[in-house]
Amino acid sequence: MVVKQSVEVAIIGGGSTGLMTAYYLAREGVKDIHIFEGRYLGFGSTGRCAGGVRASFASDVHVKLMKESISRWLSLREEISGLEFVQDGYLWLLTTEELVEVHKKLSAYQNSLGVPTRILERDEIRDMVPIELNDILAALYDPMAGKASPLKFLWSVRRKLRELGVAIHEYTPVTNVRVSGGRARSITINESKDVEVGGHVVVAAGVWCKDILERIGVKIPLKKDPHHLLVTEKYVQFIKPLVIHKETGSYIVQHETGSLLIGTEFPVPEEDTTLRYGYLRKAVTIMSRYFPQILSTNLLRVWIGYYEVTPDHHPIVGVIPHLENLVVATGFSGHGYMMAPIIGEELKNIILEGKPKLPETRELRLERFEEGKLLKESAVFG
Numbered sequence: 001m002v003v004k005q006s007v008e009v010a011i012i013g014g015g016s017t018g019l020m021t022a023y024y025l026a027r028e029g030v031k032d033i034h035i036f037e038g039r040y041l042g043f044g045s046t047g048r049c050a051g052g053v054r055a056s057f058a059s060d061v062h063v064k065l066m067k068e069s070i071s072r073w074l075s076l077r078e079e080i081s082g083l084e085f086v087q088d089g090y091l092w093l094l095t096t097e098e099l100v101e102v103h104k105k106l107s108a109y110q111n112s113l114g115v116p117t118r119i120l121e122r123d124e125i126r127d128m129v130p131i132e133l134n135d136i137l138a139a140l141y142d143p144m145a146g147k148a149s150p151l152k153f154l155w156s157v158r159r160k161l162r163e164l165g166v167a168i169h170e171y172t173p174v175t176n177v178r179v180s181g182g183r184a185r186s187i188t189i190n191e192s193k194d195v196e197v198g199g200h201v202v203v204a205a206g207v208w209c210k211d212i213l214e215r216i217g218v219k220i221p222l223k224k225d226p227h228h229l230l231v232t233e234k235y236v237q238f239i240k241p242l243v244i245h246k247e248t249g250s251y252i253v254q255h256e257t258g259s260l261l262i263g264t265e266f267p268v269p270e271e272d273t274t275l276r277y278g279y280l281r282k283a284v285t286i287m288s289r290y291f292p293q294i295l296s297t298n299l300l301r302v303w304i305g306y307y308e309v310t311p312d313h314h315p316i317v318g319v320i321p322h323l324e325n326l327v328v329a330t331g332f333s334g335h336g337y338m339m340a341p342i343i344g345e346e347l348k349n350i351i352l353e354g355k356p357k358l359p360e361t362r363e364l365r366l367e368r369f370e371e372g373k374l375l376k377e378s379a380v381f382g
């Protein structure tokens with residue numbers, strides 16, 4: 001597709017954040033929206049994520065925004081044909097007395113904010129999933145949570161955006177944003193062509209937001225945190241909730257295709273995306289203790305994607321100070337896919353109304369780092 005000389009809204013990045021922003025703007029009737037994606041839709045973290053969606057967090061901002069996001073996920077599956085969101089819950093397996101105590105308090109905190117998590121005894125866990133209980137003492141169950149296949153999301157949203165008239169330019173990296181007089185005036189694509197922007201520029205480029213903004217002198221505190229994920233062959237459906245082994249940060253999720261995605265905490269240096277066999281051993285060893293069905297599984301693929309992490313593990317969302325039409329959304333610290341619907345809608349509000357609707361989104365502005373007003377986990381236990 002040939003890119004015009006000038007556009008109204010330029011969205012940099014074709015991941016869940018950029019796509020949802022385009023969707024809510026187009027749904028509102030905004031015309032001339034263009035997504036510029038350096039590779040292909042989903043190339044960044046979105047195409048590499050596990051698809052988990054939950055509101056059971058430990059900070060007011062996360063809980064409240066995610067409750068809103070879940071209600072958007074429920075509407076989106078009606079609005080966008082082929083988009084899958086299955087509300088099968090999250091199950092945190094707890095293996096020490098200390099973890100059980102912490103999660104009892106966490107559950108009470110979440111209940112106070114309207115998220116109906118509860119502690120399950122061993123028998124109740126076995127009723128929910130076909131599991132070898134081994135050292136599990138209890139579990140925290142979140143029935144409001146769910147999963148949404150990232151690939152189905154990407155395909156179905158792409159189709160919907162095309163129907164709505166959004167232009168998607170793949171293999172079109174934005175190599176510069178030109179600013180003057182307190183505004184973003186144009187973007188440069190493919191290192192050569194300048195495209196004027198009449199309305200807003202949305203920087204939704206995941207971990208790469210940092211590089212794009214640094215080129216115009218804006219610093220954001222963002223780190224790349226590489227995470228592995230593997231996918232197995234298909235199984236008949238047997239694990240409904242997304243299951244997390246809290247002590248090791250390992251998790252397993254089965255999407256509608258039947259394949260299992262298995263992740264685990266396996267720290268590697270920031271820029272190092274070399275695949276590690278140690279990760280495969282750790283992920284499968286831990287999960288097969290509880291789900292022996294996967295002991296001799298065939299692995300189809302393994303990959304690494306980035307968590308885009310801020311110092312307080314909350315996102316950065318809002319207008320860049322002193323640049324009235326340049327908006328950023330990044331720093332989701334491992335939760336950007338689940339947040340994309342509410343963040344996309346809030347970016348639409350920022351663009352059309354001049355500010356986000358929710359007070360929690362206002363707390364995500366970039367200035368908080370300079371002002372030393374970092375967000376905190378309000379549920380501090382012990």
Ligand SMILES: Cc1cc2nc3c(=O)[nH]c(=O)nc-3n(C[C@H](O)[C@H](O)[C@H](O)COP(=O)(O)OP(=O)(O)OC[C@H]3O[C@@H](n4cnc5c(N)ncnc54)[C@H](O)[C@@H]3O)c2cc1C
Pocket residue numbers: 012013014015016017018036037038039040041042043044045046047048049050051052053172173174175204205206207208209212227228229263304305306307308329330332333334335336337338339
């Ligand atoms: C292994 C793993 C598991 C995860 N599991 C979950 C989960 O279960 N639930 C959840 O909510 N989150 C999860 N996440 C985090 C989630 O994937 C991200 O937070 C989210 O996808 C971020 O979306 P985004 O659209 O902001 O960025 P991205 O998806 O990274 O998209 C940014 C896009 O910008 C493009 N781009 C970069 N630079 C340029 C440029 N100069 N010009 C044009 N385009 C550019 C990139 O190619 C990329 O496609 C997981 C992440 C990983 C790695």
